[in-house]
Amino acid sequence: MEGAKAETSVIRANRQVFFNLGVFEFLTFLRRGVFYTFMINYLFMLMGTVTSTATLGTFNMIASALGQNLLWGRICDRSKLRTKLIITGETIAASAYVLVFLVHTSFLNNGNSLYAGLTIIFGLSILEFFWSMSDVGWTALLTDITSYTNRGKIIGAMNFIASLGRTAGILFAGFLYNDGEGFRNGTIFYTVTILLLTGAAIMVATSRRVSTSKPEQLPATECKSPNPRTNIRRYASFLASLVIVILGASSNSQIFLLFIALKDGLNASNPQMSLILTAWTVGGMIASLAAGRLADKIGRTKVMLLGLSIAIFTPLLYSIANDITLMAIVYGLNGVSFWTIQTVGLVFAGDLIPKEARGKFLSIYNTVMALSWGPAGILIGGPLADIQVKSQGLTPHAAYTNVFYVSSIIVSIGTALFAIKFTRRKNRSKP
Numbered sequence: 001m002e003g004a005k006a007e008t009s010v011i012r013a014n015r016q017v018f019f020n021l022g023v024f025e026f027l028t029f030l031r032r033g034v035f036y037t038f039m040i041n042y043l044f045m046l047m048g049t050v051t052s053t054a055t056l057g058t059f060n061m062i063a064s065a066l067g068q069n070l071l072w073g074r075i076c077d078r079s080k081l082r083t084k085l086i087i088t089g090e091t092i093a094a095s096a097y098v099l100v101f102l103v104h105t106s107f108l109n110n111g112n113s114l115y116a117g118l119t120i121i122f123g124l125s126i127l128e129f130f131w132s133m134s135d136v137g138w139t140a141l142l143t144d145i146t147s148y149t150n151r152g153k154i155i156g157a158m159n160f161i162a163s164l165g166r167t168a169g170i171l172f173a174g175f176l177y178n179d180g181e182g183f184r185n186g187t188i189f190y191t192v193t194i195l196l197l198t199g200a201a202i203m204v205a206t207s208r209r210v211s212t213s214k215p216e217q218l219p220a221t222e223c224k225s226p227n228p229r230t231n232i233r234r235y236a237s238f239l240a241s242l243v244i245v246i247l248g249a250s251s252n253s254q255i256f257l258l259f260i261a262l263k264d265g266l267n268a269s270n271p272q273m274s275l276i277l278t279a280w281t282v283g284g285m286i287a288s289l290a291a292g293r294l295a296d297k298i299g300r301t302k303v304m305l306l307g308l309s310i311a312i313f314t315p316l317l318y319s320i321a322n323d324i325t326l327m328a329i330v331y332g333l334n335g336v337s338f339w340t341i342q343t344v345g346l347v348f349a350g351d352l353i354p355k356e357a358r359g360k361f362l363s364i365y366n367t368v369m370a371l372s373w374g375p376a377g378i379l380i381g382g383p384l385a386d387i388q389v390k391s392q393g394l395t396p397h398a399a400y401t402n403v404f405y406v407s408s409i410i411v412s413i414g415t416a417l418f419a420i421k422f423t424r425r426k427n428r429s430k431p
Contacts, residue, residue: 017145018154020206024086024199025158026165031195033169035188037277038177038270039120040254041261045180046117049386053254057373059125064370067132068363075133076359082141083207087200089134094196096127101189108184132366139362143350149296152347156292159343163285167278174274234421235352235361241418242345242368248410249311249338250372251381252318252403259318259400260327272324279328283335284342291340295347301422304348307340308415315404315411319397345369380406 043053076085100123107116146154176182176191183189260268260276268276287307295303314334321327346365353361381403388399 017206020202021142022158022161024202024206025161027195027199027202029162029165030169030172031165031192031199033166033171033281034173034176034195035169035192037170037173037274038180038182040257041177042180042183043117043120044258046113049382052117053377053382055378056121056124057254058375058378059121060128061367061370061373061375063125063128064132064135065363065367067129068136068366069360072133072136073359073361073363076136076140076363077357082137082144083203085133085137086141087203087207089131089137090196090200090203093127093131093134094193094200096123096131097189097193097196100124100127101186105184105186135366136359136363139346139349139366140358142346143353143358143362146350148351151350152292152295152300152344154292155346155350156288156290156295156343159288159292159339160285163281163288163339167281167285170274170277170281174271177270179270231352231354235349237421238348238352238418239364239368241414241421242341243371244414244417245308245311245341245411246368246371246414247376247380248407248412248414249341250376251379251384251410252315252377252400252407253372253381254377255381255385255400255403256318256331258396262397262400264395265397266322266324266327268324268327275324276328276331279332280335280338283332284339287336287339288343291343292347295344300344300348300351303340304344305415305419305423307337307344308411308418310334310337311341312408312411312415315407318404319401342369380410 039056040053043056047053072085075081100120103123104116104119107113107119142155142158143151172191173182173188176188181187257273260266260273266272291303291307310333314330314337317330318327321330349362349365353365384403384406385396385399388394388402389396392399394402
């Protein structure tokens with residue numbers, strides 16, 4: 001009788017942990033949707049070039065990579081401080097957003113929009129070094145509490161929740177942005193600060209439940225390969241192909257936002273842009289649930305290849321989508337591809353990474369995924385677009401279309417490398 005009560009208590013505790021994690025994930029992506037949906041447009045308004053808009057994500061990515069790989073991943077492995085890293089990171093970020101806003105506003109008041117843009121770029125990049133402790137803590141915690149048999153389903157469910165949060169954030173952003181006033185008057189900055197503090201409070205409650213639970217109370221993670229060295233080599237191959245895919249797929253991310261607003265193109269208004277971006281997220285919502293479950297049932301490799309194939313195809317359609325509805329459908333399919341790759345990618349990583357080194361290797365994985373923040377734009381998309389417009393005299397519409405074609409070619413190369421490595425062996429116990 002006592003054993004049955006104890007088991008019931010454990011089940012309830014585990015459900016509460018997953019519920020809290022789901023709420024935290026919703027708030028995280030609600031925040032990202034509110035803040036970053038129109039940040040590219042705002043930076044372009046302040047600084048005037050496509051390349052400069054990509055520097056935010058680029059410097060953020062560099063700072064995040066340094067923080068996770070040099071410091072936070074090691075601390076995560078040695079001290080097992082998953083939730084505490086998340087709480088600390090979210091709290092630091094809440095304070096930093098207010099500081100960045102105040103400094104940025106002082107430059108605006110003095111008529112220096114360039115320095116106002118640089119304040120956002122460098123301020124948030126410095127913050128990201130410390131905030132990245134939250135990223136590595138989150139991925140390590142999520143891997144800890146899932147097993148090989150349910151990892152796809154649970155990560156897919158979390159990404160579905162993330163998509164819901166991002167959808168709500170995008171919709172709010174469409175009204176809060178108001179041609180830049182939402183950033184200039186601080187409404188967006190303070191909204192994000194409140195969301196960060198709320199998320200930190202939720203993780204405080206979660207940390208108490210996780211810390212009071214014995215290890216066996218949560219699902220155990222198992223590595224399906226009997227040879228850890230083989231797993232590490234396969235993990236390296238997986239990351240190599242993923243680097244190429246992410247660079248290619250993300251090289252047009254900032255450009256797409258500018259492309260759909262062009263007067264000689266769709267000439268989309270702010271609400272229409274929100275609609276298109278929401279379609280991307282809705283596609284991701286569907287993909288997250290389906291991809292996670294399919295990855296558990298039919299294999300990681302098959303589902304990943306499906307997502308990669310869609311990522312190759314969709315950029316080719318951007319230039320021929322001549323109305324808002326059609327563009328929303330095409331971009332929705334692109335959302336399917338991204339979230340399939342996002343979901344199955346973390347499942348892949350969780351399967352292959354040894355338990356005792358999750359912080360270290362998940363930091364590398366997070367760094368690869370962070371390439372989508374801006375490096376692809378500043379290394380490929382931004383310069384390619386600016387050179388065509390400023391040096392070759394092409395219209396922005398034609399230049400941006402060419403970037404979409406290049407994006408598709410790069411993703412094709414990464415997909416070929418992935419297929420060569422992971423379709424050679426037929427082994428159901430492996431990804």
